[in-house]
Amino acid sequence: MPFETLDYLVVAGYVVLMIVVAWIAKTRGQETLDDFFAGGKNLPWWLVGVSMVATTFAADTPLAITGLVAKQGIAGNWFWWNWMISGVVTVFIYAKLWKRADVLTDVEFIELRYGGKPASFLRGFRALYFAFPFNCIIMGWVTVGMAKILTVVTGADQWIAILVLYGLIAIYIAISGLWGVIVTDFVQFILAMIGTIALAYFAVDHVGGLAELKTQLSNSVGFDVLSFNPFTNPEIAVTTALIWVGMNWWAAWYPGAEPGGGGYIAQRMFSAKDERNAVGGTLLFNILMYAVRPWPWILVGLVALVVFPNLSDPETGYPLMMLEVLPVGWMGLLMVAFLSAFVSTISTQLNWGTSYVVNDFYKRFMKTPEEFESKEKAQKHYVLVSRIATLLMAALGVGVSYFFDTVSGGWEFILSLSAGIGGVLMLRWFWWRINAWSEITAMIAAMIGAVFSNQMGYEFAWSMIYTTAFSTIAWLIATFISKPESDETLKKFYAKVHPMGNWKRFSDGIPSPDGLIPSLINIAMSLLAIFFFLYGLGQIFFFNIGTGIAFLIGGCIFVWAVVRRI
Template identity: 40%
Template structure:
């Protein structure tokens, strides 16, 4: 595949603008660590919302969706669609709490909620565990997708893709800090969406595909179209729908979809002007992320089944691709090679935009952990703001190098997704409960973190995994792997909670007074404070969780029905599309009413 002068022009202009933004904002971003990592906490909801969408629009996401659709059909996407429940809980319950905490990172929360050496250890350890290990794994999956795209579309060797894409990304990330990331995300969002929609329209109308009608009636595609799994297939229903909706969304920790909020989503909420802007940003993100954005990728994935029916056909068409990089996820970049000049340049720019947005966010977020939660806490408590920014820029470069090296060793993004889900299984409930149950302590989280990590490693790298969960021969069905880790981890952390001392009254009173979480889970603390004549309750603040959960349900109905409606409009099933559109409108009106009530309570 050869790029035209127009394609090169589009890509060069895009790179120039992105680097220019990084240089322009570098001076202000370097003034303080707060500016570098949170942009002075002055960001509006719409800019943060667009940034969240752009960040999760990574190069590995369309590849992952393509892999899922080709393997399990459209309904296979419930493995990540289920995280909408987590997202809505963050919007209407946790966004307000995070913004009120006023911490610099979500890990700083540990020493707000817990006390003593266990809290200090937890904060420092997780700064490396999440900021380096998990972060590097996530970025390497994104870089792996970039390697596959570069190999398929441009014939680049893996190291060439890593050096060219990584060098520009790490440069503007290190210079511009969080402000540079968010400002470029604004541009990257429109470029990425435009490229995805343009590619889907053109590729579905290729002569060999024949348009939407021919695609949807193709013999190999018809069985992949259902948005819900086949209910006559018990294993598919349990694996694709029941486990994600009943267990996965609240029990598993996954980057960008953390129960109770966290990670780079928390970073954006903490950077918002106020609580309302934090809520607005996360709600806008969830609408775009789940209801609208997946469909261009799904259409390309379905079209790829017609053009490249199996992995062998991809290997035959692209013999230069190494055997260890072959997989169904390659079908997405393989389809993009059929784009015409101009649109090809735009789509390549959009993929570069997706890569840069995700990696720059991960770099700035991971670097914030290293600076605030490790370096300042463990190495140099008296560090100046200039030193903190310098360490932030240095750690940004180191994280990029580590993730690039790991990406060269990886094969499939779906494997990484499954591994991260398993590693976080059983920990998610703690992140939900720690705000609303006084008895959760630092040892609860330490026990859960090590239990899920050790169990996941045992299941993935030792014969125990095959013995317990091998298809047809395992002790348990293969779909029981995540529930198994969740169940064992939960038993361990519940036991650890009651076997260790609760946090001190001083710590619990201080947390309650600052956050005002409310609810029956804090009644004992409030009663003890009253008995000691300590005033920790703000009488003007109402407990907002019941109304927040009601809004969460309405939000889920709204976004899921929008997602179904969009799909049925594309499929040409007008009656179903109209029904789901009507339900979405009703849910939207009810949500506006609930939102206005909640907004007045916040104000």
């Protein structure tokens, strides 16, 4: 059903909401970089966690999952479900460490962990590398997803609409900073979930209910599309399934699922009140991301398989279902849901990317605080530069969008380009021998490996294997042939962060307050809880309600036990 007046009024109401939040954020004050990029570092766990998941709830994600379901069934989602492992490890191993580090960005952490010119070079290089190529690629594929939705649903010229959206978002973020991003994230996540659940309901009802959907899928699809098992799926190579489950979660850097934390996930941890709120917020994020969000998208993807079985671009099945089943008013609400998801992700990417450019490059190498008459003047100048950089980065994001045709293609490109760097990012907290050259070598080797495997025509799984092996061997060699960091640097790092691991000679007899065994128990229980929720809902929808309820109860018990231990 095309857009009607009521739908436009619903969208207009959302725009008014954004304006109000931006105005409140401006009156609240954004006088320092801590305010602009970390929300003042005093946010509660529930706001931190919802903001994390809202950021990953981009307009591109439902389309990508619809495409995965069409090609590989429910099991195809293990392409990204495997990240729950790194996510939960971040909760109980790394969240408290990031909060103790007390930095503004994860790139600033580099000069806390390492010292000398190699650390300075790595900080500057990584700031620009992740702010521009990586960040703009992410904004590019998110924009492609939103462009497809706008084209299918409204018939408008997609790039004019995207330019208008980017302009509004960039101005909004330049005014409101991270506090405005996080507050609107909370509202946007609620709107997005209401919209996607409503679409799932109307879609399933359109084909006669869940039982009828299951029957039609078994009659029209040539494999068990409802199976969770990627190893028995004929559409998924065993090698690919092994890469998903055994390598992706620790080997490659991906936004929202960085090995050892990092990126905007670390940014949200920095914004939390304290360690407990950082841990609680990150746990909430992982439960919402992997256990709550996926099923409305999956259900719509399954219905699209039945209603639109021969689409040349399966990702468009999602917006086509919107046109097919949504009544007047609901179409406007779902467009608000997608706008919310798009705004949430792009606003975070702009704020996060700008934090690297300003805090870790401009402030560090171009105009240092010592050049100003006072600290207040320095902070005022840096906030102004941050606003300008936000607008420029938005323009770059639009430009990069032209180079992507599919959303999942962007996902695979990022994973391939960063394959192998995850190991050093995780181990640098616990192994004193890792130095700045370890990270520099890992990043360069990953780029070389990704380009080489692409030129050789390797498919995704083999590209990941080759690049991960090549970059891991390279950074290990670099670690052992280069000098370790100075004792002074390592003692300073340990004194501030107190990590577990091989730090005895630098600890001055002060043990780490963290315990490995309790952390591993929390990780195991949390992973079981998330999987029980995910699998239990699948059982309720398509197989056995009693079994599904039992799994949900088991998941609740595990969550209760974990929360008591935090």
